[in-house]
Amino acid sequence: MRYVASYLLAVLGGNEHPSVADIENILGAVGIDADGEKAKLVVSKLKGKTISELIAEGSKHLVSVSGGGGASAAPATGGSAPAAASAPAEEKKKKEEPKEESDDDMGFGLFD
Template sequence: MKVVAAYLLALLGGNSSPSAKDIEAILGAVGAEADPSRVSLLLKELEGKDILEVIAAGKEKFASVPSGGGGGVVVASGGAAAAPAAAAAEAKEEPKKEEEKEESDDDMGFSLFD
C-alpha cells in the first residue's frame, strides 16, 4: 500500500509518469523503505495505463465484494423482554478499581538545581 500511496503522491505532485527512483525518494522522505520488487511490479502493471481508469475499474470490482456483517446491534423495545437483557448487562459491568499509585522516582533522588 505504501508503494501505491507514493505513486499516487507523485502523480498528485505533477509527475505524470513516476519512476522507481521517484517512489523510493517519496518513501525515503518519511523514513520508509521501498521494496524494489514491489515498486517494479507496480510500475510494470501500470505502464501505459491511465490511473483514473484503473481506479474506476477497481471501484467496479470492489462494489461486488460483500462487505456487510451479520452481527448488528439488537435494541430491546422495553417491557418484560428488556428486563433480563438489562440485568445481564449490569451484571457484566464490573466496578472500576482505582489504580494504586506506585511510588515513582520522578526526580530519581536528586534535583536538577541542587
C-alpha cells in the same frame, strides 16, 4: 500498499508516469527503505493507465467486499417481552461490576 500510495503521490505532484526512482525517492523521504522489485512491479502494472481508470477499475471490485455488519433482524411477534425482561438483569450486572480505574499510562502523561 506504500508503493501504490507513493505512485499516487507522484501523480498528484504532477508526474503522470512515475518511475521506480520516483517511488524510491518518495519512500526514502519518509525514512522507508524501498524494495526495488516491488517498486518495479507497481510501475509495470500501472504503466499506461490513468488514475481515473485505476479508480474506476478498483471501484468495481469494492462491490464484492463487505463494508460492515448487516442489519439486525427484527424480533418475531411476542419476542419483545423476553428482551424487556432481560434488560433489568443486564443493568444489575453492569451495576455490580466494580469500576476499575487504571493509572498505568506506561510512563506517558497527557500533560507532561
